[in-house]
Amino acid sequence: AQSVTQLGSHVSVSEGALVLLRCNYSSSVPPYLFWYVQYPNQGLQLLLKYTTGATLVKGINGFEAEFKKSETSFHLTKPSAHMSDAAEYFCAVTTGGGKLIFGQGTELSVKP
Amino acid sequence: DTEVTQTPKHLVMGMTNKKSLKCEQHMGHRAMYWYKQKAKKPPELMFVYSYEKLSINESVPSRFSPECPNSSLLNLHLHALQPEDSALYLCASSGPASQETQYFGPGTRLLVL
Numbered sequence: 001a002q003s004v005t006q007l008g009s010h011v012s013v014s015e016g017a018l019v020l021l022r023c024n025y026s027s028s029v030p031p032y033l034f035w036y037v038q039y040p041n042q043g044l045q046l047l048l049k050y051t052t053g054a055t056l057v058k059g060i061n062g063f064e065a066e067f068k069k070s071e072t073s074f075h076l077t078k079p080s081a082h083m084s085d086a087a088e089y090f091c092a093v094t095t096g097g098g099k100l101i102f103g104q105g106t107e108l109s110v111k112p
Numbered sequence: 113d114t115e116v117t118q119t120p121k122h123l124v125m126g127m128t129n130k131k132s133l134k135c136e137q138h139m140g141h142r143a144m145y146w147y148k149q150k151a152k153k154p155p156e157l158m159f160v161y162s163y164e165k166l167s168i169n170e171s172v173p174s175r176f177s178p179e180c181p182n183s184s185l186l187n188l189h190l191h192a193l194q195p196e197d198s199a200l201y202l203c204a205s206s207g208p209a210s211q212e213t214q215y216f217g218p219g220t221r222l223l224v225l
Binding site: 034036041042043044045046049088090097098099100102103104105107 | 116118143145152153154155157160162167168202204206213214215216217218219221
């Protein structure tokens, strides 16, 4: 069975600082991995995804994530935080069957 | 275009009412999903339709009744809901392969009084 663990339910950074949101997964087969962002009172927006191939994945809004099989991790980073990045971030995994398994989410706050 | 639309945006209903949520996509996706999301929690899968047939029902109470009239539309019929059913209901769609990316709509915020 697959599972996703997001370390830290709340992360706070200063504007301009590095953003690092951690995600570890458990899967017995090669996973497809996703990061979604959810702004208040909105749906989920896809930030980026890893399927196969290059392990460093670039997404929208300057975010990127690196798939590390040996560490079963898919951490999300952004070099310089912006106030508009404040939102809830979900890491998710699927290995098929139409089911997307979400982590518990990390709320990102950005201080001016 | 990766847009999934949902109507209404907000819905308030009493426990004896019958209402419906609507979801539409024009991306040619053949899989559509309903999720329920409580505040500060991840979305919980409710139903999956694949090629207009119900393929997954995550043991959802019968007061929620999904319907897929065609490949672009997905409805969720609500009847005799409980206050604990108040939540954000999200629709998503994806391409035919089971690992295809799911694209989400903006959601319907439901309040049951």
